[in-house]
Amino acid sequence: MIKTSTQNELIQYVYDELADDAREHLETALMQDDELAEGCSELLLVQRMLNGAVKSPSKRSIDNILNYSKSLSLQS
Amino acid sequence: MNTTTQQSDSALVSLYIAGNESAFEQLVNRHKNKVYTTILLIVKDSYTAEDLMQDAFIKAIHTMKSGRYNEEGKFSSWICRIAHNLAIDFFRKEKRSPMITLEDGSNVFNNMSFSEDSAESLQIKEDTYARLRELIQTLPQSQREVLMMRHYADMSFQEIADATGVSINTALGRMRYALINLRKKMLNSNIAYDKNLYSE
Numbered sequence: 001m002i003k004t005s006t007q008n009e010l011i012q013y014v015y016d017e018l019a020d021d022a023r024e025h026l027e028t029a030l031m032q033d034d035e036l037a038e039g040c041s042e043l044l045l046v047q048r049m050l051n052g053a054v055k056s057p058s059k060r061s062i063d064n065i066l067n068y069s070k071s072l073s074l075q076s
Numbered sequence: 077m078n079t080t081t082q083q084s085d086s087a088l089v090s091l092y093i094a095g096n097e098s099a100f101e102q103l104v105n106r107h108k109n110k111v112y113t114t115i116l117l118i119v120k121d122s123y124t125a126e127d128l129m130q131d132a133f134i135k136a137i138h139t140m141k142s143g144r145y146n147e148e149g150k151f152s153s154w155i156c157r158i159a160h161n162l163a164i165d166f167f168r169k170e171k172r173s174p175m176i177t178l179e180d181g182s183n184v185f186n187n188m189s190f191s192e193d194s195a196e197s198l199q200i201k202e203d204t205y206a207r208l209r210e211l212i213q214t215l216p217q218s219q220r221e222v223l224m225m226r227h228y229a230d231m232s233f234q235e236i237a238d239a240t241g242v243s244i245n246t247a248l249g250r251m252r253y254a255l256i257n258l259r260k261k262m263l264n265s266n267i268a269y270d271k272n273l274y275s276e
Contacts, residue, residue, distance in 0.1 A: 008248040011255075015226065017233060046255045046262075050227050053205040057112040061126045062104060065133040069100050072141060 006036065014043045085151035093140055104133060107152055111159045114228040117212060118163035128166060132159040149235075156229030157239075211261045219254035222247055 006029070012018040013026050030037045083091070083102070091099035111132055116125040135158050139145050146154075212220060221240065225231045231239065237247040 007252055008245055011248045011252050042259055043255050046259050049208060053208050054109045054113045055116060056109050057126055057129055061130055062108060065104055065130055066101055068134055069137050070097055072137065073095060073097060
């Protein structure tokens with residue numbers, strides 16, 4: 001059973017928010033604890049999928065924004 | 077040569093306030109996908125998401141040009157928070173059920189780019205991301221909120237904790253349950269879960 005504090009550290013590790021000393025400690029634990037390593041692997045997989053699920057807006061919308069900004073600059 | 081390409085967001089904001097429009101273009105291109113996705117995940121309508129994304133950036137333009145921009149926070153968090161608030165406001169005003177409307181009838185992630193993929197793997201990825209987006213909507217509100225703030229608004233867990241009025245451990249716990257629940261839902265839905273598909 002993985003402790004809640006360790007599970008929270010795992011989340012911080014996956015999102016690169018863990019302090020250096022805690023990260024080193026966790027990485028040592030990951031090499032010795034198969035359950036922890038598997039949990040980390042699963043989190044990374046879902047995280048990577050979420051990162052991929054980003055959609056782009058249309059070029060027209062971006063052009064509208066940039067043109068609006070330029071029009072304000074011309075007025076001032 | 078574009079000298080703003082490698083600049084930090086903070087530097088680009090300063091350049092833009094000083095009148096450099098190419099700095100703003102760089103900022104927009106750097107953050108447009110996450111801003112758009114943040115809105116799309118809330119309103120679930122591509123046309124509305126396009127409109128609200130424009131509103132978000134226009135609001136940002138006015139704030140920066142009028143000298144009211146607070147440089148203490150990250151630009152990415154700030155612009156995504158504007159987008160998030162606009163999307164929530166839209167729902168409150170409309171009081172309507174989520175509906176997916178797309179320009180070509182295909183799934184919402186139809187514009188994603190997988191240049192090196194075969195047609196078959198491309199289709200599998202498109203289907204998977206479409207289903208993943210649906211599954212995000214089924215998460216409890218508190219988990220969905222943290223997931224979107226961290227993934228699409230680039231907010232740290234401490235920033236999320238501050239913004240939602242909970243401890244950082246609560247924010248971390250919600251994120252953990254969000255990811256675990258998503259994984260379970262994917263497995264239960266027989267979603268393609270091949271690690272090779274998502275390798276970098």
